[in-house]
Amino acid sequence: MPEIAIETRDLQRSFGDLVAVAGVDLEVSAGEIYAFLGPNGAGKTTTVRMLTTLLQPSGGTAQVAGHDVVRDAAAVRRSIGVALQEAALDPLMKGRELIQLQATLHGMLRPEGRRRAEDLLERVGLTQAADRQVGTYSGGMRRRLDLASALVHEPKVLFLDEPTTGLDPVSRKSIWEEVEKLNREGTTVFLTTQYLEEADNLADRVGIIDDGRIVVEGTPGSLKAEIGHPHLEVKVADGTADRATEVLKRFGKPMPAKDGAALVELETGAAGVAPVVRALDDAGLAVESLELVEPTLDDVFVAKTGYHLEGDEGSEGSDPQELAEPEPAP
Amino acid sequence: MIVALGERSIKQTFRRPQLMAPLIIFPTLLLAIQVGGAGRAVDLPGFPEVNGFLDFMLAGAMIQSTLLAGNSGGIALALDIEMGFTDRLFAAPISRFAIVLGRLAGTAVLGALTALWFLAVGVIFGVRIEEGVAGALLMIVLVTLSAVAFGGIGSAIALKSGKASVVQGLFPLVFVILFLSSAFFPEALLQEPARSIAAWNPLSFVVEAARDPVISAFSADLLVEGFLAVGLVAAIGLTLSALALRSRLRTGG
Numbered sequence: 173m174p175e176i177a178i179e180t181r182d183l184q185r186s187f188g189d190l191v192a193v194a195g196v197d198l199e200v201s202a203g204e205i206y207a208f209l210g211p212n213g214a215g216k217t218t219t220v221r222m223l224t225t226l227l228q229p230s231g232g233t234a235q236v237a238g239h240d241v242v243r244d245a246a247a248v249r250r251s252i253g254v255a256l257q258e259a260a261l262d263p264l265m266k267g268r269e270l271i272q273l274q275a276t277l278h279g280m281l282r283p284e285g286r287r288r289a290e291d292l293l294e295r296v297g298l299t300q301a302a303d304r305q306v307g308t309y310s311g312g313m314r315r316r317l318d319l320a321s322a323l324v325h326e327p328k329v330l331f332l333d334e335p336t337t338g339l340d341p342v343s344r345k346s347i348w349e350e351v352e353k354l355n356r357e358g359t360t361v362f363l364t365t366q367y368l369e370e371a372d373n374l375a376d377r378v379g380i381i382d383d384g385r386i387v388v389e390g391t392p393g394s395l396k397a398e399i400g401h402p403h404l405e406v407k408v409a410d411g412t413a414d415r416a417t418e419v420l421k422r423f424g425k426p427m428p429a430k431d432g433a434a435l436v437e438l439e440t441g442a443a444g445v446a447p448v449v450r451a452l453d454d455a456g457l458a459v460e461s462l463e464l465v466e467p468t469l470d471d472v473f474v475a476k477t478g479y480h481l482e483g484d485e486g487s488e489g490s491d492p493q494e495l496a497e498p499e500p501a502p
Numbered sequence: 503m504i505v506a507l508g509e510r511s512i513k514q515t516f517r518r519p520q521l522m523a524p525l526i527i528f529p530t531l532l533l534a535i536q537v538g539g540a541g542r543a544v545d546l547p548g549f550p551e552v553n554g555f556l557d558f559m560l561a562g563a564m565i566q567s568t569l570l571a572g573n574s575g576g577i578a579l580a581l582d583i584e585m586g587f588t589d590r591l592f593a594a595p596i597s598r599f600a601i602v603l604g605r606l607a608g609t610a611v612l613g614a615l616t617a618l619w620f621l622a623v624g625v626i627f628g629v630r631i632e633e634g635v636a637g638a639l640l641m642i643v644l645v646t647l648s649a650v651a652f653g654g655i656g657s658a659i660a661l662k663s664g665k666a667s668v669v670q671g672l673f674p675l676v677f678v679i680l681f682l683s684s685a686f687f688p689e690a691l692l693q694e695p696a697r698s699i700a701a702w703n704p705l706s707f708v709v710e711a712a713r714d715p716v717i718s719a720f721s722a723d724l725l726v727e728g729f730l731a732v733g734l735v736a737a738i739g740l741t742l743s744a745l746a747l748r749s750r751l752r753t754g755g
Contacts, residue, residue: 187753224593227754249595256593260586264517265510276506277594305517321590 177202177237177329177360178223184231185218192218194384195232200362200377202328205355207375208364209469211481215384216364217257220333223362224254237328250278253322257333261314263307267298270306271321278325285324292320296350312343319350330354332363336370348374368469368481380473387476396467399475402441404448407433407461419455423448438464503596507604512611514578521578524570524673525616530623533563536686548690552717553630560624561713562685564641565705567616568649569676573669575609576656580666583750598751602661602743606653613649617642629716637715640725644712647732654739661746685709707731 178200185193193215200206208216221227223236225245234241237251261270268289275285293299296316301309306317315335322330332351336344351374355361365371371378372392379389388395401424408416413434417426420436423444427435438444445464452459473481515521533556541555552558579602582588591601621638624631631637659669680686682696683705692700700706711728714721 221754226589226592228752246595249593252593254590254593256586256589260590262510262514262582262585262587264514269510269513273506273510274590274594277503277591277596279595 175202176200176235177204178206178235178362180219180223180232180234182232183219183222183229183234185215185222185227186230191384193222193229196381196384196386198379198386198389200360202360203355203358204376205351205361205363205374207371207378208362208381209366209368209371209378209473209481210364210381211366214381216366216381217333218384219381220256220331220362220364224252224331225249250325251328253325253327253330255315255318255322255330255332255335257337261306261309261318263305265306266303267306267309267317268293268302270317271324274321274324280325288324292323296320297346310343312339312346315339315343315347316350319347323354327359329360329362332361334364334366336365336367344370366481368473372469378469380469380476382473382477388472392469395469395472399467399471401437401439402464402466403427403435403437404445405430405433405435405461405463405465406448406452406459407431408452409458409460412457415455416452416457419451419457420448422451433461441466504600504604504607507591507601508607508611511575511578511605511608515574515608515612518578521574524574525567525612526619529563529567529570529616529620532566533559533620533623543687546691548688550688550717554628556624556627557629557716558688558713559686560620560629560716561641561709562680564617564620564645564712565648565685565709566676566680567620568613568645569652569680569705570673571609571612571616571649572652572654572656573673573676574656575605575612575653576658576660576669576672577666579605579657580660580664580669583660583664584666592751598747599744602654602657602740602747605657606650609653609656610646610650614642614646616649617645624716631716632718633715633720637720640715640720641712644708644728644732647729647736648708651732651736651739654736654743656739658739658742658746661743661750664750679703679705683709704731704735708735 176199178198180196180198183193183196196219208219210216218227222229223234223241225241225248228242236248239247239251241248271289271292272285275288276282280288293302296319298313298317298320301313306314309317319335335351336347339347348370351361363374375392377389377391378395379386381387404420406416406420413429413432416434417429420426420434423436424439425437427437429435442464449459449462470481537556537559543549544552544555544558550558588601592598621641656669659672663669682699683703684700685705689697689700689706707727708731711724714724
């Protein structure tokens with residue numbers, strides 16, 4: 173596979189007057205885990221659908237595993253595995269049947285497909301449930317089955333669209349472990365997420381998307397370092413906050429007080445905490461609580477977009493692929 | 503690949519009783535009611551020479567079932583679209599139209615099964631097929647091909663709308679089309695304008711071709727017209743399906 177697994181140049185997609193993806197340039201190296209981070213409606217799913225040939229771009233170009241997504245779509249589909257949002261699984265199919273069908277669709281003969289299904293079911297811990305209908309599976313089980321079916325043909329590039337949305341922490345961790353294992357085996361992973369922790373923990377590089385554009389891109393560490401340094405939040409006894417602020421000024425740039433706590437930017441990070449504590453003690457100040465707060469990807473997001481990713485209303489843009497809710501089956 | 507998708511389609515139908523019921527139970531009940539309640543229609547002047555009303559009605563019941571099979575196939579495809587399962591298929595390295603053909607393969611098998619069912623019911627309740635085994639085989643072939651043809655229409659509607667409720671909403675239209683044909687009553691005894699509509703309704707040609715080996719000897723004309731009608735409906739259905747599929751892939755929904 174080429175060194176660049178995924179490459180887009182001014183990739184665009186509109187739905188009538190609605191611009192869902194306004195021009196995305198990105199490069200994902202082979203063997204990398206790349207996280208596309210952004211709120212609902214930012215354009216994440218639309219971008220994934222274009223890269224997986226489910227949607228034609230309105231403009232720009234994209235190549236996946238060295239093949240153009242429009243001119244050479246069949247070759248792209250041979251090279252990729254896809255686990256979309258909502259784990260689109262037929263509830264009437266059995267787990268084993270689904271993976272065997274997927275194997276057949278990727279050109280495997282039935283005996284080979286059956287063997288592969290057994291291997292994958294064991295890998296994702298679904299052997300016991302393999303002969304039950306998918307409708308009886310929990311959310312975590314469905315996600316694992318979805319992931320297994322995306323791996324049936326050992327794809328070079330794996331697309332995961334919000335792979336852990338709606339899962340409990342244990343199931344989420346299990347998916348993360350599987351993704352990391354796949355990556356160690358050489359699979360390039362492109363995942364979309366609205367969870368900061370997921371991007372921070374999993375990704376080699378993160379692209380923050382908002383309103384159909386990438387606003388910033390880099391490793392989680394470099395993005396956070398770009399925003400600033402860690403800061404120390406010190407809560408002292410009532411009436412002594414001003415004195416605490418004076419002490420803290422000696423160690424870094426003071427920041428606006430928050431909830432009665434004095435704040436100071438600490439360039440040295442954790443190494444600078446002990447001197448601060450000694451100084452506060454020498455000044456006779458009783459420290460009630462002390463916390464070193466590292467910049468988060470949410471801080472990065474706020475700096476670039478003006479609002480928080482988690483717990484906020486988010487962008488006014490709308491990605492119809494993300495907002496559309498399928499009607500319940502009759 | 504088409505076989506694998508067809509197998510899935512058949513399993514889906516058997517595992518979803520609400521899709522099976524219209525194919526077998528409803529047409530059988532309707533057949534029983536019509537034969538039990540209107541059997542003396544055979545005495546009407548101009549009614550074709552038959553051994554019994556069931557002999558006349560059997561083909562109509564079969565074709566009714568295949569029309570409903572096509573509708574059910576469309577509903578199932580629309581459900582696949584609604585739950586996103588078709589995206590899984592579209593992301594696979596197969597011809598996108600194979601997804602439609604796989605669905606139609608499943609509908610064809612269901613058509614053949616319903617044909618066998620009605621043949622069995624007919625024979626049990628005294629139908630005498632004038633052309634014997636050859637006639638029965640012909641009926642099975644015609645009904646199976648009809649299922650593919652009508653299934654194409656159902657698939658086109660599913661691909662265009664993407665909603666099972668839309669396909670389901672066309673269920674009553676099936677009966678309008680059926681009653682405006684010679685499926686349940688001889689065309690010559692229908693009143694205008696139903697008679698004129700029935701004369702041109704492709705369904706009439708299909709039913710007459712399927713009925714022919716039951717109530718009389720093979721007629722080459724009726725056979726040719728029946729297969730041509732099936733071919734015409736299939737061509738329309740498959741063309742509309744291809745266009746709807748292309749539109750869906752272009753717009754992503």
